[in-house]
Every structure is written in C-alpha cells, then in structure tokens.
Amino acid sequence: MVIAGVVITTQPGQAPAVAVQLASVPFLRLVGGDGNERIAAVVEREDGEALEAWAEELVASDDRILGVFPTFVGRDPA
Amino acid sequence: MSITRREFLESAAAASALAALSGMPTLAQAAGGEKWVKSVCRYCGTGCGLYIGVKDGKVFAVRGDKDNHNQGFLCLKGFLLPQILTAPTRCLYPMIRKDGKLVRASWDEAMSLVAARFKEAIEKYGPDAVAFYGSGQGLTEETYVANKLFKAGIRTNNVEGNPRLCMASAVGGYVTTFGKDEPMGCYEDIDHADVFLLVGSNTAEAHPIIFQRIVRRKEKAPRTKVIVLDPRRTPTARIADLHISFKPGTDLAILNAMAYVLVSEGLVDEEFIKSHVTFGEGTEANKSFEDYKAFLAQYTPEKAAELAGCKAEDIVTAARWFGEKGKASMSMWTMGLNQRTKGVWANNLVHNLHLITGKIGLPGSTPFSLTGQPNACGGVRDGGALSHLLPYGRLIANEQHRKEMERLWGVPEGTLKPKPGPSTVEMFQKIEAGEIKCLYIMCTNPGQSLPNVGRYRKALQREDVFVVVADAFHPTRTTELADVVLPAALWAEKEGVYGCSERRYQLLEQAIPPSGEARPDFEILCDLGRRLGLGHLVPFKTPTDVWNEILTICKGTVYDFSGMTRERLRQAHGILWPAPTPDHPGTKRRYVKGEDPFVPADWPQRVKFYGRPDNRAVVWLRPYKGPEEAPDAEYPMYYTTGRVIEHWHTGTMTRTCRELVHANAEAVAELHPNDAAKLGVKTGDKVRITSRRASEVFKVKVTDTSRENLVFVHMHDDQHMCNLVTIDAVDPISKQPEFKICGVKVEKA
Numbered sequence: 001m002v003i004a005g006v007v008i009t010t011q012p013g014q015a016p017a018v019a020v021q022l023a024s025v026p027f028l029r030l031v032g033g034d035g036n037e038r039i040a041a042v043v044e045r046e047d048g049e050a051l052e053a054w055a056e057e058l059v060a061s062d063d064r065i066l067g068v069f070p071t072f073v074g075r076d077p078a
Numbered sequence: 079m080s081i082t083r084r085e086f087l088e089s090a091a092a093a094s095a096l097a098a099l100s101g102m103p104t105l106a107q108a109a110g111g112e113k114w115v116k117s118v119c120r121y122c123g124t125g126c127g128l129y130i131g132v133k134d135g136k137v138f139a140v141r142g143d144k145d146n147h148n149q150g151f152l153c154l155k156g157f158l159l160p161q162i163l164t165a166p167t168r169c170l171y172p173m174i175r176k177d178g179k180l181v182r183a184s185w186d187e188a189m190s191l192v193a194a195r196f197k198e199a200i201e202k203y204g205p206d207a208v209a210f211y212g213s214g215q216g217l218t219e220e221t222y223v224a225n226k227l228f229k230a231g232i233r234t235n236n237v238e239g240n241p242r243l244c245m246a247s248a249v250g251g252y253v254t255t256f257g258k259d260e261p262m263g264c265y266e267d268i269d270h271a272d273v274f275l276l277v278g279s280n281t282a283e284a285h286p287i288i289f290q291r292i293v294r295r296k297e298k299a300p301r302t303k304v305i306v307l308d309p310r311r312t313p314t315a316r317i318a319d320l321h322i323s324f325k326p327g328t329d330l331a332i333l334n335a336m337a338y339v340l341v342s343e344g345l346v347d348e349e350f351i352k353s354h355v356t357f358g359e360g361t362e363a364n365k366s367f368e369d370y371k372a373f374l375a376q377y378t379p380e381k382a383a384e385l386a387g388c389k390a391e392d393i394v395t396a397a398r399w400f401g402e403k404g405k406a407s408m409s410m411w412t413m414g415l416n417q418r419t420k421g422v423w424a425n426n427l428v429h430n431l432h433l434i435t436g437k438i439g440l441p442g443s444t445p446f447s448l449t450g451q452p453n454a455c456g457g458v459r460d461g462g463a464l465s466h467l468l469p470y471g472r473l474i475a476n477e478q479h480r481k482e483m484e485r486l487w488g489v490p491e492g493t494l495k496p497k498p499g500p501s502t503v504e505m506f507q508k509i510e511a512g513e514i515k516c517l518y519i520m521c522t523n524p525g526q527s528l529p530n531v532g533r534y535r536k537a538l539q540r541e542d543v544f545v546v547v548a549d550a551f552h553p554t555r556t557t558e559l560a561d562v563v564l565p566a567a568l569w570a571e572k573e574g575v576y577g578c579s580e581r582r583y584q585l586l587e588q589a590i591p592p593s594g595e596a597r598p599d600f601e602i603l604c605d606l607g608r609r610l611g612l613g614h615l616v617p618f619k620t621p622t623d624v625w626n627e628i629l630t631i632c633k634g635t636v637y638d639f640s641g642m643t644r645e646r647l648r649q650a651h652g653i654l655w656p657a658p659t660p661d662h663p664g665t666k667r668r669y670v671k672g673e674d675p676f677v678p679a680d681w682p683q684r685v686k687f688y689g690r691p692d693n694r695a696v697v698w699l700r701p702y703k704g705p706e707e708a709p710d711a712e713y714p715m716y717y718t719t720g721r722v723i724e725h726w727h728t729g730t731m732t733r734t735c736r737e738l739v740h741a742n743a744e745a746v747a748e749l750h751p752n753d754a755a756k757l758g759v760k761t762g763d764k765v766r767i768t769s770r771r772a773s774e775v776f777k778v779k780v781t782d783t784s785r786e787n788l789v790f791v792h793m794h795d796d797q798h799m800c801n802l803v804t805i806d807a808v809d810p811i812s813k814q815p816e817f818k819i820c821g822v823k824v825e826k827a
Contacts, residue, residue: 003091004091005091005092005095029088029092032092040092040095042091046316047282047316048286048723049282049289049290049313049317052151052293053293053294056290056294067141069157070154070157071091071095073154073723073724073741074741077781
C-alpha cells in the first residue's frame with residue numbers, strides 16, 4: 001500500500017467545491033486547503049502506479065482541477 | 079506512546095501536504111509574471127520534458143511539459159527537482175587538498191594546479207598517464223569538449239564514462255545484431271504494443287513515467303499482455319499477466335527456450351527471415367536457419383526451466399504471447415540484462431525474438447533498451463566518449479574513421495591514437511597499477527558506483543595519483559578522495575542538450591545563474607584546454623558554438639541530426655534523430671521505409687537494416703552461460719542490487735530532498751522469509767553480507783517479493799555501499815561489469 005500526501009490545485013475559487021466532491025472518495029482523506037485553489041489530502045492506493053493513474057484520471061475528468069502534486073510518498077508493506 | 083508505520087506514514091503525508099500549501103507555487107501564480115523555462119528532467123534516461131519555474135532568480139517549481147512525450151507527467155523525483163539546486167551539499171567553491179584536508183581555493187589557484195599536474199604527468203610519462211572519466215549526466219556539449227580535448231588535444235584514448243557501467247552491453251547488442259547502435263523504436267510504440275516483454279527491468283521504480291505509459295496502454299487495451307522476467311517480484315511484476323522468476327543469470331536459457339517454442343510452433347515469420355535476417359555464431363554471420371534450429375534443440379522449455387528454476391509452461395506461454403500472429407510485441411530491458419558478463423549475448427537473444435517473428439519496425443513491435451541516465455545515449459554513446467569510440471558511430475580502431483575525425487577536428491593526420499584506451503574497470507586498474515597518474519572525473523561518483531569499489535577507492539588514494547573531481551555536490555564518496563574539487567553548475571544553471579532512450583534530443587535552457595562560484599563543466603573544460611596550450615581545439619565561447627560544431631560532425635553519419643539547429647531545439651519539445659535537414663520532422667522508427675531518411679523510397683521491402691553491409695540483421699546463436707561467480711558452498715547466496723523509486727544512483731541529489739531522504743534512505747537487504755527464518759533474522763535486524771571482495775552490514779527487510787536464496791540490496795546509500803560486495807568481472811565484448819550477480823554469504827550481524 002502506498003500512502004501519499006498530495007496537493008490538488010484547482011481553478012481559482014474552485015477548491016471548496018472540488019473538496020466537497022473529493023470528500024466522497026473512499027481512499028482519500030482531506031487534511032486542509034487554502035479555501036481558494038489548493039487542497040491538501042492524503043491518498044492511499046495499492047501502489048505507485050495506481051496513485052499515478054488516479055491522479056491522471058482526476059485531472060482528466062474535471063476541468064476545475066489543474067494538477068495533483070505529490071508531496072510525500074511512503075509505503076506501508078502491511 | 080507508539081504508533082504504527084501506517085499511522086506514521088499518514089501523519090507524514092498529511093504534514094507534507096499541509097506544509098506544501100503554504101509554500102507551494104501554483105500555475106495561477108506562474109501566470110502572474112514568473113518565468114517558465116523549458117527543460118528536461120535531470121534524473122533517468124526517460125527524458126521527461128518539463129518547465130522550470132523561476133521567480134526572483136530562484137527556481138521555485140517544475141511542471142511537466144504536456145507537449146512532450148511524457149504528456150505533462152513527472153515522477154516524484156522529478157517533481158522535487160528544485161530542492162537539489164539549494165541543497166546544503168552543493169559544492170560552491172573550488173577546493174584543494176592541503177595537509178590532507180580539502181580547503182577553499184580560488185578558481186585560478188585550482189585550475190593552475192590541475193593544469194600543472196596534468197602537464198607534468200604528460201611530459202614525464204606520456205599522454206596515457208592522464209585520463210578522463212565522464213558521465214551520462216553531462217550535457218552533450220560538455221562531453222564533446224572533453225572527448226575532443228583528451229583524444230585530439232592531449233592525444234590519449236583514456237576517455238571513459240559511467241555509461242560503460244550501465245548500457246555498454248545494450249550498445250554491444252545493437253551493434254552486433256544490427257550493425258549500428260541505439261534503439262530503432264520510440265516511446266510511442268508503447269501505445270501500439272499488444273505484448274510487453276520486460277526483462278531485467280524494474281520499470282515501475284527505475285522508469286516510472288514509461289511504466290505509467292505501459293499501464294495506460296493496458297487500461298485502454300485490456301487484452302494487452304505484460305510478461306516480466308525477473309528473479310524478484312518487483313513492483314513492475316504487479317501488473318504482469320505472467321511473471322517468471324528465475325535463478326539469476328539463467329535468462330539466456332529462457333530466451334533461447336522462447337525462441338525454441340516460436341520456431342517449433344510455427345510462430346516465426348519465414349518471409350521476414352528470408353528477406354532480412356542472417357544467422358551467426360561467435361563473431362561471424364556464417365550460419366543458417368537450419369543451424370539455428372539445431373542449436374535451439376538443446377533449449378527445450380523443460381530443460382531451460384530446470385536450469386532456471388521456473389515452470390516450463392510459463393516459458394511456453396511467454397513465447398506464445400510474444401509470437402502470436404498479428405499482435406505487436408515490444409521488449410524492454412535495462413540493467414538486469416546489461417550488467418552481466420554475458421550482457422551482449424543476452425541483448426542479442428532479445429533481438430533474436432523480434433527478428434525471427436518479424437516483430438520489428440512496426441508500430442508497437444520493437445526491441446527497446448531503457449537507459450538509466452539522462453544523457454548516456456546522447457552525450458557519451460552517440461558522442462563517442464568512450465575509450466574505443468569516436469563521435470557518431472566512428473571507431474578508434476578504424477583508420478578511415480580516425481582520418482575523418484582528424485580532418486573534421488582540424489588536427490594533423492596521425493593525431494588520434496589507433497589503439498583503443500582502457501575500459502572503465504581497466505582504467506581504474508591502471509590507476510591502481512600506477513600507470514595513470516592524473517584523473518579528471520566529471521559529474522559522476524565512481525568512489526561509490528564502481529563494482530568492487532573498495533579496491534578502486536584504494537587506487538584513487540595512491541599518493542602518486544592526482545584526482546580532480548568536477549561536481550555539483552560535496553562531499554560525495556568521490557570528492558572525499560579528490561586532490562582538487564571543482565564546483566560545477568547544476569542542471570537549471572546551465573544550457574545544453576540531453577539525448578534520452580528513444581533518440582530524442584532536447585535542449586535544456588539555462589534558467590538561473592550557477593550557485594556560488596560554480597561554473598558549467600563546458601567552461602571548466604575549455605579553461606583547462608587553454609591552460610594546457612590546447613585552446614585552439616576548444617575555442618568555444620558558448621554551448622551553442624559547440625553544438626554548431628557537433629552538427630558538422632554528425633553530418634553524413636547514420637545519426638545525422640544536422641537539421642536540429644539550436645533555434646529549432648529551442649522551439650521543439652525534443653526531436654528524434656536522424657533529422658538530416660531543418661525541415662525533417664525526426665525519425666520515430668529507424669530502418670523503416672517511409673520513416674527513416676536513410677531507407678530509399680524505392681527500397682523493395684518495408685525495412686532495411688542498413689547498419690550491416692548485407693542489409694540483414696543477425697540472429698546470433700548464443701549459448702547459455704552462467705554468471706562469472708555463481709553461488710557455491712562458501713558463498714551460497716545470490717547477491718544483486720538495484721534501484722528503489724525514491725532515489726537515484728548514488729543519492730547525491732535525491733538524498734537532499736526532504737520528502738525523499740527519509741524514504742528508503744538506508745540501503746536494506748531484502749530477504750525471502752525462508753532465508754530470513756534460516757538466518758534467524760526479522761525485518762529491522764542486521765546482516766553481514768560477505769563476498770570474496772568485502773563485507774558490509776545492512777538492515778534486513780523480509781519480503782516474499784525476493785526469491786529464495788537471493789539477497790537484494792538497494793544501491794543508493796553512501797554509508798552502506800552495496801558495491802563493496804559486487805564483482806568487477808566484465809563482459810568480454812562490452813566491458814560492462816556484472817553488478818547484478820555474485821555469490822555471497824549472509825550472517826546475522
């Protein structure tokens with residue numbers, strides 16, 4: 001299992017709305033945001049590839065989301 | 079109070095994301111006046127395009143280049159690149175060893191000393207008393223200047239580089255099979271492949287963006303098959319439809335057995351073989367298809383499986399998938415094949431699979447070697463900066479090539495020495511023997527990265543050996559051995575060209591000035607040339623001057639990229655050579671009619687292997703041979719080393735990133751649970767690993783991803799150096815060392 005800290009950047013002003021949507025993602029935990037265009041979250045995925053695939057899908061699926069930037073990636077072998 | 083690892087990771091992840099909120103730049107900020115400079119990632123050979131964000135003269139971020147092959151994606155290492163520029167370990171001023179200690183010096187003092195010691199050695203012992211050891215991370219222009227200065231100026235072929243340690247066997251494989259070096263395919267082939275054969279490549283960790291592209295292909299085309307041949311169940315193997323674990327070194331038998339199945343089950347392309355293939359043994363292409371069939375008879379899947387410790391039916395399945403008619407098959411490999419005493423042969427055997435099935439030169443069908451460094455291909459391999467090479471496919475041993483280079487470089491006939499210089503291991507052995515007195519090391523860390531490194535560290539410490547290291551970082555395990563350390567500009571601080579695995583050349587533009595007193599290696603080398611009285615050979619004022627000369631050197635060769643003007647590179651997001659004219663779009667697939675400018679439009683077939691005189695590629699009859707040092711009673715376990723995703727090479731860069739330094743920072747020894755039980759160790763305990771060369775202590779990680787009787791050690795730790803243990807035996811053709819396999823004993827420490 002990979003546990004990553006990510007910053008999700010959005011169009012200016014869109015972070016709150018995007019955060020509401022992300023709150024329903026089962027493997028994602030919101031940990032903060034600037035209330036405007038940046039959201040901090042912790043994501044758990046099976047592995048790095050799944051993490052990258054999720055990030056790619058997220059950016060591709062929502063025009064409000066500009067990018068997903070990992071800030072930390074750790075592995076939990078359990 | 080105690081927390082679990084999971085809780086720790088969650089906390090760390092949350093903390094880092096929150097911390098980033100306060101300081102992380104955004105694209106919106108970028109639109110507010112900051113400068114974004116087009117560049118390329120500094121790490122692996124994938125060559126991901128990126129933009130460097132600059133504000134107030136400092137790099138504050140990078141973002142992926144959506145118009146480049148990586149489609150905007152970067153791996154974590156790439157994303158964190160800005161941190162390496164301001165690392166506390168940046169080397170900011172020249173240093174000279176005085177009374178056993180490195181002390182600050184002026185540039186003039188340091189360069190005067192370097193020039194004086196080199197002159198003295200050359201005058202007293204001849205030009206072969208000095209040597210250059212470069213890097214697949216240097217810019218093309220830098221490597222070119224060094225190569226010219228040493229070979230045509232000083233007149234020694236003692237020019238080597240760390241690509242000898244990573245891709246020399248791939249070169250040997252391409253040259254012996256196709257007559258010319260470098261892959262014929264491109265990354266775009268990934269999007270067309272139906273079958274991937276990944277051999278000796280942990281793509282997921284070593285080339286994450288390429289791996290991501292494979293994953294995307296698999297998602298888009300769910301019937302895509304991924305075959306992974308690797309002793310370990312690496313993260314790459316997690317997406318495998320078939321993972322074949324085998325005893326290290328036995329993959330030659332498996333690859334021959336796959337060929338056996340292809341031939342015996344009629345999965346070959348007889349027409350392609352008839353038109354484009356010849357067969358050979360040893361060094362002569364003097365065999366027939368019938369000889370090849372007879373040769374393969376000894377490699378039934380059952381025999382190979384017995385030898386390799388895998389299942390015969392898996393070999394059959396792999397061959398059937400690879401050879402299925404109408405499907406495109408792409409192979410990829412890297413150090414698992416290359417870092418072997420039979421590395422060239424192993425490469426040949428992969429090429430064989432493509433040649434007998436005709437799965438080559440078509441979208442998605444190509445044998446594609448992955449490179450570990452960002453400019454091993456472009457700078458050293460193509461640029462001819464190894465001891466037996468001259469630029470762009472020319473050879474030291476070829477009189478016509480020497481004459482041609484003498485004419486192009488404007489030096490008298492006979493200037494270039496006809497005898498190839500020593501390969502990397504041989505070069506360091508010459509230092510050990512006292513034959514080489516002065517060594518100039520640029521942008522690499524042999525004090526950690528050489529095999530059997532303890533032996534060569536001693537050689538570098540000889541009293542009568544003068545070691546100069548030009549590096550962006552200090553201390554490293556090499557600068558600590560230096561007599562002079564020269565601070566080199568790093569990545570965004572200079573301009574030049576990188577050439578990645580797919581023949582894509584890209585310009586890295588300078589984004590910021592060099593840190594401290596650092597200078598680009600290009601400038602340092604030109605300075606050295608002037609001080610040695612050879613300034614006329616390196617009269618360059620800018621890297622563009624060098625590039626313009628390089629364009630004249632490549633012209634007329636099969637590499638011809640003379641259409642890649644500096645301005646064009648500045649505008650483009652990479653161009654694949656050959657590109658012989660300014661309007662040529664670059665070549666996705668070499669040897670293919672309609673794509674490669676060197677295949678005539680009226681050529682009667684779809685491919686022309688013009689690297690060989692008969693226009694045919696060679697299927698080589700390469701028997702299975704085991705590693706140089708297989709386990710025995712005294713050293714009963716296999717030892718192998720490799721990368722983890724968080725770090726790169728000797729860690730001088732990644733270990734400066736705060737998000738990476740705590741992840742897999744210390745090299746661990748990964749052991750199979752059964753081996754751990756036998757040794758009485760668990761995760762976190764320590765083991766002493768001993769080979770015939772040295773021993774080192776590592777922390778244990780017990781994991782069933784390892785194969786029984788195999789210990790895998792991470793390669794990035796400068797304090798627990800895996801290469802104290804590795805063997806320095808080399809492939810007789812490529813001279814690449816067998817880092818990947820040796821025998822060890824493992825004891826609880």
